[in-house]
Amino acid sequence: MKIKYFAWIRELTKNNEEYLDSNEIQNLEELKKFLSTKYPDLQNHFDQEILRFAVNQEYVVENIDLNEDDEIAMFPPVSGG
């Protein structure tokens, strides 16, 4: 699956996007665990629940199942307009 990062999350991961092994990551909670291991600095932000997730360009808040062809995005609160 593809995961995209934006704003200061992109700076923290030093990556615009990357591909993850979907066999290891079945749902959103598993993805968060995987990412907080890979990027320990994220843990604090997960704990504060300030990061937002989108799957296939739709916001998700529940622990939904993830599929191999999903495009996931993780980003901080928005500041457009």
Added chain:
Amino acid sequence: MIKIQKENFNVEEEINSIKKIHSNVGAVTSFIGYVRDNNNNTNVESINLEVYEKMAYKQFKKIIEEANIKWSLIDTLIIHRYGKLQVNDKIVLVASFSSHRKDSFEACNFIMDYLKKDAPFWKNEFYDKKNEWLTNTS
């Protein structure tokens, strides 16, 4: 119509290009957002706006559909810029086209409220010696 672009735009031309195809439009409400020179008592020099473009198109389309259910609208225009912008540059234009003013006023406000809360754009503000990512508060 939805446009996500780096380029500047001319408000009157953009509104006229839609107005001229609908002779039943009697009211247009527009909102224009600009880069201002001061934020939290700090002088702003420029901003860099980042966008998740694919999601922004999808979410704008959805919010226009929602506005169409709530109000009697003839057309809607959203233009949102991204990239490097200077003080006084336009960031966003939302225009609602309807027969009567109440629908266009309320729909324009509704779309802007959504846009500030959920549209996937991020402002990185540049000051004299540092820069900072912003979070919308309202």
